Amino acid sequence: MGVPIVGVIGGGQLARMMIPAAVELGVEIRVLAEAEGSSARLAATQVGDYRDLDTVMAFAKDVDVVTFDHEHVPQAVLRALLDAEISVQPGPDALEFAQDKLRMRQRLSELGAPVPDWAAVSNPEELQQFISEHGGAAVLKTPRGGYDGHGVRIVRAGTDAGDWFENFEALLVEELVDFRRELAQVVARRPNGEIVAWPVVESVQRDGVCHEVFAPAPGVNSGNDRLAEVTTSIAETIAEELGVTGVLAVELFETTDQRVLVNELAMRPHNSGHWTIDGSRTSQFEQHLRAVLDLPLGDASPIDRHSVMVNILGGPQEEAITDRFAAVMARVPDAKLHTYGKSARPGRKVGHITVSGEDLDEVTYRARMAASYFEDSTE
């Protein structure tokens, strides 16, 4: 066969960050973007609606594999691609569990994966009952459409669901987990079954959005291998049992009583894996390309003892993000800057910074200092 062509549905920063990996390897990448000027515009060969079957079929017919920047392509579209004998990685059977949080919770419970207490609730009374049974507070989630803190709220009464019951047949309610910290275990799996795991990381959220990632999760380096074994085993089991291909990110809680519980799944490269671009032998973006093409997976070892990634959230409102480059580069010459070609907007992910090295405190300090140059002075 000729040079393989990977088609990516969605033109966000995840598609964008697949471009360098594709260019370096020498595989072709094409993007179906939602709009002109997308983050992945350099590789956009088509602009259109990913919910429209004709649009997606036109895009997919000339590529060797279809993969994704996000999980929002409707099941009907995905299954029509399969019917047309187009390789879709991950496939609709797996993606369904990333698209519907209720189905995900149900399936993980069946698998015996550790999850918070949860229930499907259809009205304020059922919600109130769950809250009463779980200490007077719970986390309520819409089964679909949530991201970066959207579609998630803390509730203390059955009436706190607002209009969500009108829009969904059932909602997912979960116990409010008393967690010590949040972790993420990122793995990649290829269709033939090979799985490779990166070190488990700690992720720190700000206003429901990933803000900082510490790789590996502090403490894992110095011999706490039980934690890494547990998180890797959980993620590998999920990848296998759900038939995930490509990158799978499993977001986890590490509880104050030493348990690990699965929070969310993402079946694509994930913010908690951005550090791998600079900090691992194989980045999650290269690994995703290898995996969806069913090529042998790369070495996921970390290059340094510690890598710290800090997101650039919002970005400068009054000037281009690149106007801050000179100051950052002069101050932190080893900071790896990544900006996504997106316009600034409060809270929006517009870039990230990774610093790697031997000493966690120093690496953290330098990564945060570099990121601070991109804060909007008007916020």
Place this chain on the structure above:
Amino acid sequence: MGVPIVGVIGGGQLARMMIPAAVELGVEIRVLAEAEGSSARLAATQVGDYRDLDTVMAFAKDVDVVTFDHEHVPQAVLRALLDAEISVQPGPDALEFAQDKLRMRQRLSELGAPVPDWAAVSNPEELQQFISEHGGAAVLKTPRGGYDGHGVRIVRAGTDAGDWFENFEALLVEELVDFRRELAQVVARRPNGEIVAWPVVESVQRDGVCHEVFAPAPGVNSGNDRLAEVTTSIAETIAEELGVTGVLAVELFETTDQRVLVNELAMRPHNSGHWTIDGSRTSQFEQHLRAVLDLPLGDASPIDRHSVMVNILGGPQEEAITDRFAAVMARVPDAKLHTYGKSARPGRKVGHITVSGEDLDEVTYRARMAASYFEDSTE
């Protein structure tokens, strides 16, 4: 100002490898390619002849800086860009010394840089005299148009120049240096004068083409810092005195009697710096973008004790280079594969592989093994 736009003249693999660096940083890159389907086609916004002023002006008028994939843009075109107040990095005054080997030798001699014995010769008699004075053999070079072994030959008689005297007013003749090995010192310099150097490397040629690069040059790690000091000082002096901006590669001979002599200059990212993509905190391609945009330069430290780069020369003739990926990736999961989207042709540079690690012998073995999968079985 808005997002900076870098315009690259030439669509070869050096322009191609600037694309990932530009995408990661978030600067815009546009390429003026010689033809459709160039190695850098993903960023090609125009196809045309770089020797044609109108073509180049049309390309350059909307970019913030013009830089290069090669050194062949005519001086008249470069100077017209300057007249139009377009930033050209490196500028024509510097590029002249990369374009004309006679002028380069003359200037380096004036600077007191260590160079082989040389002369400008205009006829077979002058050539014969130089040969006679230098042990019966010498290296003859055309002042312009040489690359990868073209325009260079070993001569033992004044008549060995063939038709070269008909095509050039004068030729460059140099002593045949008795060298222990070839080295390359790559540095980057920005217009404000800041210079950063990568470790000196050893480069091994095959049939006049770069074949393997060992970074750093073996022995430098274990305390042979005199060599690194000498090569860095030579390259920095040349960059400063010639006013080079962007990446400068200085190819050197390390002689059997412990001297270092300047062989060639390249004012652009260079094959001897490809290892930096995977093996240095800042790749030569990112550094080149920073430098030509007059941004502070990145940390050029090596990430590993050793990196070994092996070129893929020729490539498989009967199948796509990517058809060999599965075998290589399965065997050497930490090999970093780079292919350039070029068709196979005997001896052509179509990709490279870098392996990094602690042990030089092991790293070398693994890099060579990975590259061997791409050899053409019919060669």
